[in-house]
Amino acid sequence: MAQEQKDFRAETGEEPYWTDAAFGGMPTYQLGAHYPHNYIKKLDSVLRFLPRPADYLFLYFIGFYILLLCMKVDYKLAFLGSIAFGFSTYLIIILGIGHNSKAHAIAYMPMVLAGIIAIFRHRNIWSFLLLTVAIALEIQANHFQMTYYLLLLVIILGIAYLVDAYQKQLIPQYFKSIGVMVVAVVLAIAANATNLLATSEYTQFSTRGESELSIQPNGGPKKKSGLGFEYITSYSYGIVESFNLMVPRFMGGGSSEDIGKDSNIYKSLREIGASPSQAAGFAENAPTYWGNQPYVGAPAYIGATVIFLFVFALFLIRGRLKWWIVGGSILALLLSWGKNFEFLTKFFIEFVPLYDKFRAITSIQVILELCLPLLAIMGLYRLFLNEVKKDEKLYALKWSSIITGGLLLIFLLFKSVLFDFAGANDAMYSKQFGMDFMNALEEDRKSIFNNDVIRSLIFVLIAAGLIWAFLKAKVNRNMLIGGLAILILVDLIGVDKRYVDEDDFVQAREMEQPFQKMAADDAILEDQTHYKVFDVSGDPFNTGRTSYYHNALGGYHAAKPGRIQDLFDFYISKNNMKILSMLNVKYFIVPTEEGNQAQQNPDAFGNSWLVNDVTWVESQDQEILSLEDADLKSTAIINFKFKDEVQNDFNFDSEANIELINYKPNELKYEFSADSNQFAVFSENYYQPGWKAYIDGKPTPHVQVNYVLRGMNIPAGEHEVVFKFEPEVVTTGSTISLISSILIGLVVVGGIGYELKKRK
Template identity: 40%
Template structure:
């Protein structure tokens, strides 16, 4: 360090001085206050006006979880299974309270009382701030870092869509990393405990894909540390650190055993598991590659990290009444009210995917800081976070970087169970601000040659600012501002204008001009932010402004950059009154008519909705349709092969195999009517909750079982896979005119029946087969049951009158909860013990000093 820089560092040290306890606490109190204030600005309609945030996925959740929540409120127990959608499915990934993990109660303290989901942004700001402070970054500077990490546009679009668990896990990533970095600094006890707490709450957050990305971040870190350990001959420390991380991870897994064990058992039976049909390419498990690679980020679209509206923003932007589109509409005599309505939701997005809620913008100033840090930071941080960023981009490109991602999809363990490659940018959104603020932390400590900082700041400005100017001035010349999906938009406009081609051509040209305009404005905006932020650093490095001016300026700029872009995607339009929110769940005339049914258990097929993407029906009825990303594989195959084609077994006129719908006890079919009206079709051929069959048809495999559904009459014949042959071996079925079976009791996890017959026979139950977890009983004694008709349950029942019961009692949940309770208690006791130890040590030291 040059003599001039030593003096500069001394000035900085003098400015900071030796702080008192109040001075040490002040920035932390200020940080909490700042983050709470910013959070309040986003959620004031909820916090002040008692409005609800409208989140489409949460609205879907309310429908799919209604039966489970009602059961919990009535009994105090978890249902664990719901029959409200897709005929019936485990509830492990719908609505189950895993109460065994006690750490969730510790995490609630960090919400500061903000109601769900408003606490998620606050936690993201707070946890990233704490990580930077643990690293050694000045707390005032770390405040800007908290804003940078939490207020990225992707996080705001997650709130808008209702992807709350995803944002929750993104918020928790810094906690885990904090623990790892404490281990790196030799603080093994605190590092291990914080890692265990971080892993525990992250797993409890229940978003496996974000957890997977965190593991990739840590793997890259481990590789970099291994390289340095070999060079420095310090492998022993690395192995000790790795051992503690593994131990922390294991106890965190144990603290979530009920969740993980249940999910592990469930996963092979879902659409992410293997198929037994020879026609299905996913015979080895995982998602279909084309399906998984939807929402792959475009190569050039990656520059939206720097310029938010480079690719038009969202698929429904408010471009205003002064836009080119508004001018065209005005010239055609369209009223101002209609212009305002039309321009409030224009498809300005022109990227690679079908639609998007918004870009993945991480901040122009953050991009500048990351590049400057790459020039200045010499420690291993640089290579770790650069590696994470490069990997993040390559994964996010998906099918647009096919040779790499095709290899990863088929070879990286577990990766083929995830979709939406663009989500991988969450790794980059962590890496960029982390490295940028590590650099700033060293800068204000005077750790760098200030002349070099000035030189490299100019270099980073020329690159990032130059890119912004390039887009602003020349982007209209080398970017297309059109997409393959514009034809769909054009067709919609043609329908809306009565096939007025000239009018539509003018609107499409105006749309292109609006896309160029909003791109240019955002590019200039990013340029100004980089100019101001880079200017602050350049002036500080030159000794022309003091540390407080730099810190204050960076906080203001970071807030101005991130907050106002975020407001584009989470604002007052996303909040509605409670009455408007609840209107979605008001029953229609069709619902009210069906709800008069007195049967204990029956199903509804709603063809007036998007059947396989609709959970509203599940709010009122037990639906054949639904909305879930992890439905049962066999049920999905029934949808594809039996419910999405014309009836070939009877001339019923329905677009499905009517007999399959009948065997699922579908008593009502809702059909689209005139306008908003719906028609209710009472299905008198529904086969009730259970019935005796006369004959058994054995098949050799899943293909034969599926094909047999096209031919058999489920009233009299049951299809049984040869794997269950032992359960019907020696049976002599036949017609019994006196045989009856009826349902006596219904709960999601407990079904009761009474059967009467003069001969031993097979009963088919119109319930979805799933194992492990469902146990069957005849007269209180455990009995075998088997899968039949591809998705249903069958049971061999002796002659006479019997009480039959099905109970859902998965040991993965009940035993797992006990382990989770004990493991999480150990983590908390260790944490409390360490706090007590450190406090006692501090008091002894303070006493000796006095």
């Protein structure tokens, strides 16, 4: 969906900040807009010097490495922790499916924690700079859901340090550290002011903001702000499914797994008449997953070795470090259960600010991906300390082995008693293929379960054996670290490659042009006028493909323009051609037996038209409902709140004319000619904070009409009507960012000067 702005930027050197390529028109604030004085983004580009996705993998490693160094861990253990964090299956999977901004934000999480801990320890200028830059980079990554989850963890960390400070009578020092952090946060936010202000502004117009509608298409009441409970929790991790963290395919793995021709379902399908190729094709995408989530790309596997080391650390570590890591991990796990732990989830949705703005809550498990390897490495750090008694270390080894190994043995021996291996869609498969197939599928699920439980048990026993050998002086410290590094790499990469392998990497030219033109695209692109395209060959609001070549009515985004989503729910999803014509949908991409074809809509209203009447309504509910019966080609529906900005002294003139003569994403020029005053409607999305209207260069008010479009009075005569996208938020934010960057620069210079003076 960013392709139009990229092309415009390359051709003109100008940033548009608006695109018509998605949802009929939206700001590019969430589509990779470039802002003036965004020096944090330039720093991020320097850090991401490797090709994608290796750049994100490097950020995983370096961020966690810095965190462990700030916790006084030596570089060898820091390296071990980095690979344990960076190769965690979930972090690799999101790279494989292109969740780049999520990976980006996760990668900077450890660095933010490093800055906080460094300030609690030292409160010097370098700790301050580390935290300032880390928070600025985290915000710049532009995935606020991940940053929000990090904030929850930071709050728990702060509480743990507060309790510790109280017990040690160090409350004044604690609040001095908090004061330093507040300054760092303010500077970091200011450095990202443009992005934050723009996002805040757009949020009010998106599906994440407060809706002015009080009704749903079915007439029921509509939630006024945030997302609904069912939508937020549509992806909820199962309570039992959480053992995926330790056993990769505990519940069958992803929604579809390749289990090969040796599987029971392959044999079953052959027995009921399927051809070898049909049976093999099904076995390559077998429904092995037996959890309750709608879709699972892969399990969020942290690693049996890492889990064992985490449990081992629980017996060796005490105090604030243990409790903030364990507290954050437990909270993340409980919240990831969503509707399976309804009480806590509803409490957060109702009472915790902003929590209801995010969906796919299973992704809060990134906190587990961070916390578990962190405590695991700190446990090894304690293992190597002479001050910790050997008996205490042996005790920790014994019980961590019993807990993790024993749990895996219970799963292995009593699986048929504990689990039914039945999936949410099994009734459909039973009806389609019969009970013999279902029995075969259950046996395959058990086999997958067995194999991975045994696999995890082996890794646990080897890890325990390595620590035992160290405690018995049979291997030294370096040999133990090296052995664990190999074990963790084999464990994690072995699972990672099940879901991201060589087949997921393509030639660079395919990334540069990811969508190949179809005959339908070529046919539509022959028309050089300005119009919109609606792709009905699939889910139009779940794909960005059409946007790559055309100005699309559809698209894919987590924060769609709210009013377009409302129109979709009320009318577009029901194929209401009048609404589609009003939105200037001139072409449809439709599926046929010969492939997708272009189909022209002869009734499209065009880029603008003149009306002879205005229907006034008192609410947004009335406005959207009035679209059903109104003659939208001759009538404009306008809310009374715009009464003072609309003049009624217009008379429709059939000889009058208005025509779009020049189109840019951020500027539209029209020629107008009429013998009397007119009221014009424009088939462009209304967005008041940035779009300005001019008649012959003079600023002129325009209003929202027909729920989503723009309308304005135009006086008699010949005029040039121009719409320009001139977002004040960019100017304001850029000024704040510049000031913040200068202040950060002065702190750096001052710090260097201070260090030189101190050394001298």
